[in-house]
Amino acid sequence: MVKLDRIEHNIIVPEEVSVSVDGDNVTITGPKGSLSREFSSPRHNILQEGGGILVRIDLPRRKEKALAGTWNAHLKNMIKGVTEGFTYTLKALYSHFPMTLNVSGNKLVVNNYFGERVPREAAILSGVEVKVQNKTEVVVSGIDKEAVGQTAANIERCTTVKNRDRRVFQDGIYLIEKV
Secondary structure, X not given: OOOOOEEEEEEEOXXXXXXXXXXXXXXEEEOOXXXXXXXXXXXOEEEEEOOEEEEEEEOOOHHHHHHHHHHHHHHHXXXXXXXXXXXXXXXXXXXXXXXXXXXXXXXXXXXXXXXXXXXXXXXXXXXXXXXXXXXXEEEEEEOOXXXXXXXHHHHHHOOOOOOOOOOOOOOEEEEEEEO
């Protein structure tokens, strides 16, 4: 079996995006905003070459090869976030008790879920915008894919059904689209 002597992932950076690599910190700035992240490893290198970014590891082992691929994916997500952004769409479904959704501060408040008197709340992370449309659609958008995904998961998780059969009691807020 042939052993690889070097792994290189070359990431193409669009013209409207600027990248600065300062040691372990990578900052990517684009038309929608700026994202910064720390990539620290003693053996991996992130270099700025030509018009792109290069993730390099010499004589990689299996886990180091996987980490280089993960960093490649993170950098591509950061570039896509500052150029296009990420949008998740969720839908509130109910059969008998109509739930109402409100955004107040950094929380999404769900009232009258299963006829409960105490409202349920979901945390909205910083840098994420949440809108309620048509009383049942929730649109979560932002430039950081991890923050947008975690906020959508928080909203979905706040309406979990406990001590009931999920096949019968299907009320809740569910993810229907990722863009």
